[in-house]
Amino acid sequence: MKDKELIRVEGLNKSFGNLKVLNDITESIYDREVISIIGPSGSGKSTFLRCLNLLERPTSGKVYFEGIDLSDKRVNLDKHRQKIGMVFQLFNVFPHLKVIDNITLTPMLEKKMTKEEAEKKADELLARVGLTDKRDVYPTKLSGGQKQRLAIVRALAMDPKVMLFDEPTSALDPEMVKEVLQVIRDLALSGMTIVIVTHEMRFAREVSDRVMFMSDGVIQEQGTPDEIFNNPENIRTIDFLSKVL
């Protein structure tokens, strides 16, 4: 399972003013790994995830992606971010662009793909998530679940090495959670490296290779789903799980 190291963070700290959100985290994420990050709200999960693609600039510490220090200001961040897909809680699809253009915009502009190439790829991706018939509509016409599936394939169109999911189902109506989780599950099975911040404990248990429990800006405990969910050792993990399970 543990092939090569894809992401490594070293001594990662993040503060917002006086509020310390991440406290000296050192961690590695390996190729083809599926990692779930769980924990109470305000524990720093999302901030940790957002530091991985430098959407949040660390207060101190380093973030390596494929061995390159992304926090180095001389690095062309855009180029590396193309290989780190991200999906947000509130979808953030582009409302002024049709579904197909949401997907093809960045490949055409930043990877210099021709319109034909980009659309061919986008059509394949849309078929994969069952959105072919929505190809030429604007996102206002989509349900929450459809918007999130669009957001996922928009990221996949850049051929990322890793996908970061920031609570991808938290803003969805219950009946739409399943369709989005199914897409992420398929992605996991296809061998994509995934880091997902989630409150879906059952999903975390089923798809993850590794589960991290975060609290107070620290990864308090981590292990296989079995270790975390069936035999948690840290008192905070036990306390948290007793509340959510």
Place this chain on the structure above:
Amino acid sequence: MIKTTFMLWNKYNYVYIDGLVGTLWLAALTVFAATILGTLIAIMKLSKIKVLDVITSAYIGVLRGTPILLQLYFFWLLLPKIVPFDLSDTTCIVIALIVNASSYVAEVIRAGIQAVDKGQVEAARSLGLSSSNTLKKIILPQAIKNILPALGNEYISIVKQTSLASVFFVQELTTSYRSVQSATFLAIPSLIIAGIIYLIVTTVLTKGINVFERRLQVNER
């Protein structure tokens, strides 16, 4: 009175037409220059450079916090003293109108850009879209839809504000009213004519802006 008004129009319409030309010219010049100047100020305010932010905030604060008539007096008195060449009253007033309007335009543009959801930028940047492409393809197309309606209102205000130039006898519609009024002593009819012409201009402008807005939104339905 209706009869008097028509009679007055028949006799003095050329005065009003001249005034209308002046008003349209003042308004067009102000709209054009204030849009450019206002855009620059909005960009300076949005830039993360602290000094520019302080300067533009003060600029906008003063211009929006003092009466426009007072600003017209100020420019009318000050400009001829500080420039080495002759300035007409009209030029001073046009400059004052432009400067005043630019502060409102700047705020409209700044607010329109800042109203674009932060998540849009995050999504674009996380895909690896460069900051300039994010601005061009994601932020501005969405900001335009916030900006244009408010900017349209601002343009209509500018048309009406040009009437203040009459205080300095700049050739425009309200000055025409004052001329006709003092020549005929028919105060109310001469005022009604000016009012109707203003109303026609602003109504046409409003309709035009509405058509434009509708065309802008049609593609998102």
